[in-house]
Amino acid sequence: MKRVVVTRRGARRWAAGHPWIYQSDVEREPEPREPGVVEVLDPRERCLGSALYSPHSEIRVRMLTRERETIDRAWWTARLAAAHNRRAGIAATAYRVTHAEADGVPSLVVDRYGPYLAAQLLSAGLESCRPDILAALSDVLRPDGIILRNDAPVRRHEGLPQTVEVVLGSVPDVVEVEEHGVRYRAALHTGQKTGAFLDQRENRALAGSLARGQALDVFTYHGSFALHMAGGADRVLAVDRSAEALERGRQNAELNELTNIEWIEANAFDYLRELEREAARFDAIVLDPPAFARTKERVESALAGYKELNLRALTLLQPGGHLLTFSCSYHVGRERFMTMLADAARDCGRRVAVERLLGQPLDHPEILSVPESGYLKGSLLRATD
Numbered sequence: 001m002k003r004v005v006v007t008r009r010g011a012r013r014w015a016a017g018h019p020w021i022y023q024s025d026v027e028r029e030p031e032p033r034e035p036g037v038v039e040v041l042d043p044r045e046r047c048l049g050s051a052l053y054s055p056h057s058e059i060r061v062r063m064l065t066r067e068r069e070t071i072d073r074a075w076w077t078a079r080l081a082a083a084h085n086r087r088a089g090i091a092a093t094a095y096r097v098t099h100a101e102a103d104g105v106p107s108l109v110v111d112r113y114g115p116y117l118a119a120q121l122l123s124a125g126l127e128s129c130r131p132d133i134l135a136a137l138s139d140v141l142r143p144d145g146i147i148l149r150n151d152a153p154v155r156r157h158e159g160l161p162q163t164v165e166v167v168l169g170s171v172p173d174v175v176e177v178e179e180h181g182v183r184y185r186a187a188l189h190t191g192q193k194t195g196a197f198l199d200q201r202e203n204r205a206l207a208g209s210l211a212r213g214q215a216l217d218v219f220t221y222h223g224s225f226a227l228h229m230a231g232g233a234d235r236v237l238a239v240d241r242s243a244e245a246l247e248r249g250r251q252n253a254e255l256n257e258l259t260n261i262e263w264i265e266a267n268a269f270d271y272l273r274e275l276e277r278e279a280a281r282f283d284a285i286v287l288d289p290p291a292f293a294r295t296k297e298r299v300e301s302a303l304a305g306y307k308e309l310n311l312r313a314l315t316l317l318q319p320g321g322h323l324l325t326f327s328c329s330y331h332v333g334r335e336r337f338m339t340m341l342a343d344a345a346r347d348c349g350r351r352v353a354v355e356r357l358l359g360q361p362l363d364h365p366e367i368l369s370v371p372e373s374g375y376l377k378g379s380l381l382r383a384t385d
Helices: 010-014 073-085 130-141 153-158 198-210 224-229 243-255 268-277 296-316 335-348
Strands: 002-006 020-022 026-027 036-041 047-053 058-063 096-097 108-113 118-121 144-148 163-169 174-179 182-187 213-219 233-240 259-267 280-285 317-327 353-357 377-383
Touching: 002 010, 002 047, 002 058, 010 020, 010 047, 036 058, 073 096, 073 130, 096 174, 096 198, 108 130, 118 130, 130 144, 130 163, 174 198, 182 224, 182 243, 198 224, 198 280, 198 317, 198 353, 198 377, 213 224, 213 268, 213 296, 224 233, 224 243, 224 280, 233 243, 233 268, 243 259, 259 353, 268 296, 280 296, 296 317, 317 353, 335 353, 335 377
Parallel strands: 002 036, 118 144, 213 233, 213 280, 233 259, 280 317
Antiparallel strands: 002 026, 020 058, 036 047, 047 058, 096 108, 108 118, 144 163, 174 182, 317 377, 353 377
16 A cells, blocks of 8 residues: 655544644655555554545545555445435435545545435545446445436546546436435436535525415525425515526426416515515525525625625515525634624524534534534524514
8 A cells, every 4th residue: 555644643633633734744655656545644654544645636535544544345335335224214205325524435425216226436545446346336225327427616626527427227318306205306417416405405495484475486406495485375476696506496296286386487585676676575485595605705795795695595584484594615614604693684684593503414424523514504594573
Protein backbone atom coordinates (compact mmCIF):
# COMPACT_ATOMS: atom_id res chain seq x y z
CA MET A 1 0.00 0.00 0.00
CA LYS A 2 1.30 3.46 -0.88
CA ARG A 3 1.90 5.91 1.95
CA VAL A 4 1.00 9.53 2.71
CA VAL A 5 2.63 11.42 5.60
CA VAL A 6 0.56 14.20 7.17
CA THR A 7 1.38 17.06 9.53
CA ARG A 8 0.63 17.10 13.25
CA ARG A 9 -2.36 19.34 12.51
CA GLY A 10 -3.64 16.84 9.97
CA ALA A 11 -3.20 13.99 12.46
CA ARG A 12 -5.07 15.96 15.14
CA ARG A 13 -7.90 16.61 12.71
CA TRP A 14 -8.29 12.90 12.07
CA ALA A 15 -8.04 12.09 15.79
CA ALA A 16 -10.87 14.59 16.42
CA GLY A 17 -13.13 12.63 14.08
CA HIS A 18 -13.01 14.55 10.81
CA PRO A 19 -12.13 12.35 7.81
CA TRP A 20 -10.61 15.05 5.56
CA ILE A 21 -6.96 16.06 5.39
CA TYR A 22 -6.21 18.97 3.09
CA GLN A 23 -3.27 19.43 0.75
CA SER A 24 -1.72 21.96 3.14
CA ASP A 25 -1.48 19.26 5.83
CA VAL A 26 0.23 16.66 3.67
CA GLU A 27 4.01 16.45 4.12
CA ARG A 28 4.84 13.64 1.73
CA GLU A 29 2.88 12.05 -1.11
CA PRO A 30 3.48 8.81 -3.00
CA GLU A 31 5.25 8.67 -6.34
CA PRO A 32 3.84 8.39 -8.89
CA ARG A 33 0.93 10.51 -7.67
CA GLU A 34 -1.96 8.29 -8.66
CA PRO A 35 -5.38 8.10 -6.95
CA GLY A 36 -6.13 5.10 -4.80
CA VAL A 37 -6.09 3.67 -1.30
CA VAL A 38 -3.11 4.69 0.86
CA GLU A 39 -1.77 4.17 4.34
CA VAL A 40 -1.64 7.44 6.29
CA LEU A 41 1.24 8.15 8.67
CA ASP A 42 1.88 10.94 11.17
CA PRO A 43 5.18 12.91 11.12
CA ARG A 44 6.81 10.18 13.22
CA GLU A 45 5.56 7.65 10.65
CA ARG A 46 3.09 6.00 12.98
CA CYS A 47 0.10 4.53 11.19
CA LEU A 48 -3.11 6.59 11.44
CA GLY A 49 -5.21 4.41 9.17
CA SER A 50 -6.21 3.72 5.58
CA ALA A 51 -7.62 6.38 3.29
CA LEU A 52 -8.64 7.45 -0.19
CA TYR A 53 -6.00 9.59 -1.91
CA SER A 54 -6.85 12.19 -4.59
CA PRO A 55 -3.67 13.79 -5.99
CA HIS A 56 -5.41 16.74 -7.71
CA SER A 57 -7.89 17.64 -5.00
CA GLU A 58 -7.65 20.25 -2.25
CA ILE A 59 -9.02 17.46 -0.04
CA ARG A 60 -6.01 15.19 -0.50
CA VAL A 61 -6.94 12.40 1.88
CA ARG A 62 -10.31 10.99 2.96
CA MET A 63 -9.88 8.63 5.86
CA LEU A 64 -11.61 5.22 5.81
CA THR A 65 -10.31 3.42 8.90
CA ARG A 66 -8.20 4.10 11.99
CA GLU A 67 -5.83 1.23 11.23
CA ARG A 68 -4.12 -0.26 8.21
CA GLU A 69 -6.70 -2.41 6.43
CA THR A 70 -7.13 -4.04 3.06
CA ILE A 71 -9.85 -2.03 1.32
CA ASP A 72 -11.35 -4.59 -1.04
CA ARG A 73 -14.73 -5.94 -2.09
CA ALA A 74 -15.29 -7.59 1.29
CA TRP A 75 -14.53 -4.31 3.12
CA TRP A 76 -16.95 -2.34 0.97
CA THR A 77 -19.60 -5.06 1.35
CA ALA A 78 -19.40 -4.90 5.14
CA ARG A 79 -19.48 -1.09 5.24
CA LEU A 80 -22.40 -0.85 2.79
CA ALA A 81 -24.36 -3.56 4.60
CA ALA A 82 -24.00 -1.68 7.89
CA ALA A 83 -25.27 1.53 6.26
CA HIS A 84 -28.20 -0.28 4.68
CA ASN A 85 -29.17 -1.91 7.97
CA ARG A 86 -29.39 1.53 9.57
CA ARG A 87 -32.16 2.38 7.08
CA ALA A 88 -34.45 -0.45 8.15
CA GLY A 89 -38.06 0.64 8.60
CA ILE A 90 -38.04 3.72 6.34
CA ALA A 91 -41.59 4.30 5.07
CA ALA A 92 -40.61 4.84 1.45
CA THR A 93 -39.40 2.96 -1.60
CA ALA A 94 -36.86 5.74 -2.33
CA TYR A 95 -34.21 6.61 0.25
CA ARG A 96 -30.50 7.25 0.69
CA VAL A 97 -28.44 4.12 1.33
CA THR A 98 -25.13 5.88 1.99
CA HIS A 99 -24.60 9.52 2.90
CA ALA A 100 -20.89 9.65 2.10
CA GLU A 101 -18.70 10.68 5.07
CA ALA A 102 -21.64 10.38 7.47
CA ASP A 103 -21.78 6.62 6.79
CA GLY A 104 -18.04 6.04 6.77
CA VAL A 105 -17.79 5.86 2.97
CA PRO A 106 -16.33 9.26 2.03
CA SER A 107 -17.51 10.79 -1.27
CA LEU A 108 -19.89 7.88 -1.98
CA VAL A 109 -23.59 8.67 -2.33
CA VAL A 110 -26.02 5.85 -3.09
CA ASP A 111 -29.78 6.34 -3.39
CA ARG A 112 -32.33 3.58 -3.84
CA TYR A 113 -35.35 4.04 -6.09
CA GLY A 114 -37.37 0.85 -5.86
CA PRO A 115 -35.32 -1.91 -7.52
CA TYR A 116 -32.73 0.54 -8.91
CA LEU A 117 -29.71 2.34 -7.48
CA ALA A 118 -28.39 5.78 -8.42
CA ALA A 119 -24.86 6.33 -7.16
CA GLN A 120 -22.27 9.10 -7.21
CA LEU A 121 -18.51 8.57 -6.90
CA LEU A 122 -17.31 12.05 -6.02
CA SER A 123 -13.55 11.71 -5.55
CA ALA A 124 -10.65 10.35 -7.58
CA GLY A 125 -9.60 8.08 -4.73
CA LEU A 126 -13.07 6.56 -4.62
CA GLU A 127 -13.21 6.22 -8.40
CA SER A 128 -10.20 3.91 -8.21
CA CYS A 129 -12.33 1.55 -6.10
CA ARG A 130 -15.22 1.47 -8.57
CA PRO A 131 -15.14 -2.27 -9.41
CA ASP A 132 -15.18 -3.33 -5.75
CA ILE A 133 -17.89 -0.79 -4.87
CA LEU A 134 -20.19 -1.89 -7.70
CA ALA A 135 -19.67 -5.53 -6.77
CA ALA A 136 -20.44 -4.75 -3.12
CA LEU A 137 -23.60 -2.85 -4.05
CA SER A 138 -24.76 -5.86 -6.03
CA ASP A 139 -23.94 -8.19 -3.13
CA VAL A 140 -25.79 -6.14 -0.51
CA LEU A 141 -28.77 -4.65 -2.37
CA ARG A 142 -29.36 -6.98 -5.35
CA PRO A 143 -30.56 -4.17 -7.64
CA ASP A 144 -32.07 -4.65 -11.09
CA GLY A 145 -29.85 -1.86 -12.33
CA ILE A 146 -27.29 0.73 -11.25
CA ILE A 147 -26.82 4.16 -12.78
CA LEU A 148 -23.83 6.34 -11.95
CA ARG A 149 -24.91 9.99 -11.74
CA ASN A 150 -21.34 11.21 -11.94
CA ASP A 151 -22.42 14.56 -13.39
CA ALA A 152 -21.86 16.49 -10.14
CA PRO A 153 -19.65 19.60 -10.65
CA VAL A 154 -17.46 18.63 -7.68
CA ARG A 155 -15.87 15.91 -9.83
CA ARG A 156 -14.13 18.63 -11.86
CA HIS A 157 -12.07 19.53 -8.79
CA GLU A 158 -10.94 15.90 -8.62
CA GLY A 159 -9.76 15.83 -12.23
CA LEU A 160 -12.64 13.53 -13.15
CA PRO A 161 -15.07 13.69 -16.08
CA GLN A 162 -18.77 14.39 -15.56
CA THR A 163 -20.77 11.47 -16.90
CA VAL A 164 -24.05 9.61 -16.56
CA GLU A 165 -23.85 5.89 -17.29
CA VAL A 166 -25.71 2.69 -16.56
CA VAL A 167 -23.18 0.18 -15.21
CA LEU A 168 -25.42 -2.75 -14.25
CA GLY A 169 -28.59 -4.09 -15.86
CA SER A 170 -30.93 -1.46 -17.24
CA VAL A 171 -32.34 1.66 -15.57
CA PRO A 172 -35.44 3.36 -17.03
CA ASP A 173 -35.53 7.13 -17.48
CA VAL A 174 -38.38 7.42 -14.98
CA VAL A 175 -39.06 5.27 -11.90
CA GLU A 176 -42.25 5.38 -9.83
CA VAL A 177 -41.67 5.43 -6.07
CA GLU A 178 -43.82 5.98 -2.97
CA GLU A 179 -43.43 7.79 0.35
CA HIS A 180 -46.02 8.02 3.10
CA GLY A 181 -48.79 7.00 0.71
CA VAL A 182 -47.87 9.50 -2.03
CA ARG A 183 -46.53 8.29 -5.36
CA TYR A 184 -44.23 10.24 -7.66
CA ARG A 185 -41.94 9.69 -10.60
CA ALA A 186 -38.20 10.19 -10.19
CA ALA A 187 -36.03 11.01 -13.22
CA LEU A 188 -32.90 8.96 -12.56
CA HIS A 189 -31.07 9.99 -15.75
CA THR A 190 -31.79 13.72 -15.74
CA GLY A 191 -33.40 14.81 -12.45
CA GLN A 192 -31.83 16.99 -9.77
CA LYS A 193 -29.32 15.24 -7.50
CA THR A 194 -29.75 11.52 -8.27
CA GLY A 195 -33.33 11.86 -9.52
CA ALA A 196 -35.33 13.42 -6.67
CA PHE A 197 -34.95 15.38 -3.43
CA LEU A 198 -35.00 12.51 -0.93
CA ASP A 199 -33.78 14.67 1.95
CA GLN A 200 -37.20 16.37 2.33
CA ARG A 201 -39.23 13.16 2.65
CA GLU A 202 -40.20 13.51 6.32
CA ASN A 203 -40.73 17.26 6.03
CA ARG A 204 -43.12 16.67 3.14
CA ALA A 205 -45.15 14.30 5.30
CA LEU A 206 -45.22 16.97 8.03
CA ALA A 207 -46.50 19.55 5.56
CA GLY A 208 -49.22 17.15 4.51
CA SER A 209 -50.34 16.67 8.11
CA LEU A 210 -50.71 20.44 8.60
CA ALA A 211 -52.27 21.47 5.30
CA ARG A 212 -55.83 22.77 5.21
CA GLY A 213 -57.80 25.44 3.38
CA GLN A 214 -55.53 27.37 1.00
CA ALA A 215 -51.94 26.14 0.64
CA LEU A 216 -48.92 27.47 -1.24
CA ASP A 217 -45.81 25.54 -2.33
CA VAL A 218 -43.04 27.80 -3.62
CA PHE A 219 -40.12 26.28 -5.59
CA THR A 220 -42.29 23.19 -6.04
CA TYR A 221 -40.04 21.50 -8.66
CA HIS A 222 -41.89 18.21 -9.33
CA GLY A 223 -44.58 19.06 -6.80
CA SER A 224 -43.41 16.87 -3.95
CA PHE A 225 -44.64 19.14 -1.14
CA ALA A 226 -47.78 20.07 -3.07
CA LEU A 227 -48.72 16.41 -3.51
CA HIS A 228 -48.65 15.85 0.24
CA MET A 229 -50.51 19.07 1.05
CA ALA A 230 -53.23 18.38 -1.52
CA GLY A 231 -54.58 15.58 0.66
CA GLY A 232 -55.69 18.01 3.38
CA ALA A 233 -56.01 21.38 1.65
CA ASP A 234 -58.90 22.66 -0.42
CA ARG A 235 -56.50 24.15 -2.98
CA VAL A 236 -52.75 24.18 -3.46
CA LEU A 237 -50.83 26.69 -5.59
CA ALA A 238 -47.58 25.08 -6.78
CA VAL A 239 -45.06 27.61 -8.10
CA ASP A 240 -41.87 27.08 -10.09
CA ARG A 241 -40.11 28.90 -12.92
CA SER A 242 -39.45 25.68 -14.85
CA ALA A 243 -42.22 24.62 -17.23
CA GLU A 244 -40.58 21.19 -17.56
CA ALA A 245 -40.59 20.67 -13.79
CA LEU A 246 -44.24 21.74 -13.56
CA GLU A 247 -45.22 19.29 -16.26
CA ARG A 248 -43.63 16.49 -14.23
CA GLY A 249 -45.58 17.79 -11.24
CA ARG A 250 -48.84 17.57 -13.19
CA GLN A 251 -48.03 13.98 -14.08
CA ASN A 252 -47.38 13.20 -10.43
CA ALA A 253 -50.73 14.75 -9.47
CA GLU A 254 -52.51 12.59 -12.05
CA LEU A 255 -50.70 9.56 -10.66
CA ASN A 256 -52.27 10.30 -7.27
CA GLU A 257 -55.65 11.34 -8.73
CA LEU A 258 -55.29 14.84 -7.27
CA THR A 259 -57.23 17.63 -8.94
CA ASN A 260 -56.88 20.50 -6.45
CA ILE A 261 -53.34 21.62 -7.37
CA GLU A 262 -52.87 24.68 -9.60
CA TRP A 263 -49.50 24.72 -11.36
CA ILE A 264 -48.05 28.20 -11.82
CA GLU A 265 -44.97 29.04 -13.89
CA ALA A 266 -43.46 32.15 -12.32
CA ASN A 267 -40.44 33.67 -10.63
CA ALA A 268 -40.93 33.04 -6.91
CA PHE A 269 -39.98 36.54 -5.76
CA ASP A 270 -42.23 38.23 -8.32
CA TYR A 271 -45.15 35.93 -7.62
CA LEU A 272 -45.01 36.42 -3.85
CA ARG A 273 -45.08 40.19 -4.38
CA GLU A 274 -48.09 39.77 -6.67
CA LEU A 275 -49.92 37.68 -4.06
CA GLU A 276 -49.15 40.32 -1.43
CA ARG A 277 -50.60 43.06 -3.65
CA GLU A 278 -53.74 40.95 -4.06
CA ALA A 279 -53.98 40.53 -0.26
CA ALA A 280 -54.06 36.76 -0.70
CA ARG A 281 -53.97 34.63 2.45
CA PHE A 282 -52.91 31.03 3.01
CA ASP A 283 -53.29 28.52 5.82
CA ALA A 284 -50.05 26.67 4.96
CA ILE A 285 -46.99 27.78 2.99
CA VAL A 286 -43.81 25.90 2.07
CA LEU A 287 -40.60 27.68 1.01
CA ASP A 288 -38.00 25.23 -0.27
CA PRO A 289 -35.60 27.27 -2.43
CA PRO A 290 -32.42 26.02 -4.07
CA ALA A 291 -29.07 26.77 -2.44
CA PHE A 292 -28.55 30.52 -2.60
CA ALA A 293 -25.03 30.37 -1.12
CA ARG A 294 -22.78 27.83 -2.78
CA THR A 295 -19.70 29.65 -1.45
CA LYS A 296 -18.87 31.60 1.71
CA GLU A 297 -18.75 34.78 -0.35
CA ARG A 298 -22.44 34.44 -1.24
CA VAL A 299 -23.76 34.15 2.33
CA GLU A 300 -24.81 37.78 2.80
CA SER A 301 -26.65 38.00 -0.51
CA ALA A 302 -28.22 34.61 0.20
CA LEU A 303 -29.52 35.78 3.57
CA ALA A 304 -31.03 38.85 1.91
CA GLY A 305 -32.84 36.59 -0.56
CA TYR A 306 -34.06 34.25 2.16
CA LYS A 307 -35.27 37.20 4.21
CA GLU A 308 -37.33 38.65 1.38
CA LEU A 309 -38.95 35.29 0.65
CA ASN A 310 -39.82 34.68 4.29
CA LEU A 311 -41.04 38.21 4.92
CA ARG A 312 -43.46 37.89 1.98
CA ALA A 313 -44.58 34.45 3.08
CA LEU A 314 -45.21 35.54 6.67
CA THR A 315 -47.26 38.46 5.39
CA LEU A 316 -49.41 36.01 3.41
CA LEU A 317 -50.17 33.71 6.35
CA GLN A 318 -53.60 33.56 7.91
CA PRO A 319 -53.64 33.94 11.72
CA GLY A 320 -52.81 30.47 13.00
CA GLY A 321 -51.33 29.50 9.62
CA HIS A 322 -48.11 27.52 9.27
CA LEU A 323 -44.93 28.25 7.33
CA LEU A 324 -42.41 25.49 6.66
CA THR A 325 -39.25 27.22 5.49
CA PHE A 326 -35.87 25.79 4.52
CA SER A 327 -32.34 26.48 3.40
CA CYS A 328 -30.13 23.84 1.81
CA SER A 329 -27.10 26.18 1.71
CA TYR A 330 -24.39 24.58 3.83
CA HIS A 331 -22.63 27.92 4.29
CA VAL A 332 -25.75 29.43 5.90
CA GLY A 333 -25.67 27.99 9.41
CA ARG A 334 -28.72 27.29 11.53
CA GLU A 335 -28.08 30.21 13.87
CA ARG A 336 -27.91 32.74 11.05
CA PHE A 337 -30.93 31.16 9.40
CA MET A 338 -32.99 31.58 12.57
CA THR A 339 -31.75 35.15 13.04
CA MET A 340 -32.88 35.89 9.49
CA LEU A 341 -36.34 34.50 10.27
CA ALA A 342 -36.57 36.66 13.39
CA ASP A 343 -35.66 39.73 11.33
CA ALA A 344 -38.29 38.86 8.73
CA ALA A 345 -40.98 38.42 11.39
CA ARG A 346 -40.05 41.72 13.01
CA ASP A 347 -40.07 43.62 9.70
CA CYS A 348 -43.51 42.33 8.68
CA GLY A 349 -44.95 43.05 12.12
CA ARG A 350 -46.19 39.53 12.78
CA ARG A 351 -46.00 37.61 16.04
CA VAL A 352 -44.54 34.26 15.00
CA ALA A 353 -44.01 31.12 17.07
CA VAL A 354 -41.33 28.52 16.37
CA GLU A 355 -43.06 25.16 16.67
CA ARG A 356 -40.28 22.90 15.47
CA LEU A 357 -36.74 22.98 14.09
CA LEU A 358 -36.43 20.88 10.96
CA GLY A 359 -33.55 19.16 9.19
CA GLN A 360 -32.45 16.03 7.40
CA PRO A 361 -34.07 12.60 7.79
CA LEU A 362 -32.33 9.62 9.36
CA ASP A 363 -31.05 8.33 6.02
CA HIS A 364 -29.13 11.62 5.61
CA PRO A 365 -27.32 11.53 9.00
CA GLU A 366 -25.52 14.61 10.26
CA ILE A 367 -22.32 13.81 12.15
CA LEU A 368 -21.29 16.34 14.78
CA SER A 369 -17.58 16.02 14.01
CA VAL A 370 -18.26 16.31 10.26
CA PRO A 371 -20.30 19.51 9.84
CA GLU A 372 -20.20 19.14 6.06
CA SER A 373 -22.55 16.17 6.41
CA GLY A 374 -25.34 18.53 7.47
CA TYR A 375 -26.67 21.16 5.11
CA LEU A 376 -30.49 21.19 5.29
CA LYS A 377 -32.03 23.31 8.00
CA GLY A 378 -35.57 24.55 8.41
CA SER A 379 -38.23 25.69 10.79
CA LEU A 380 -41.93 25.16 11.28
CA LEU A 381 -43.45 28.56 12.14
CA ARG A 382 -46.98 29.56 13.14
CA ALA A 383 -48.48 33.02 12.86
CA THR A 384 -50.11 33.66 16.23
CA ASP A 385 -51.91 36.86 15.18
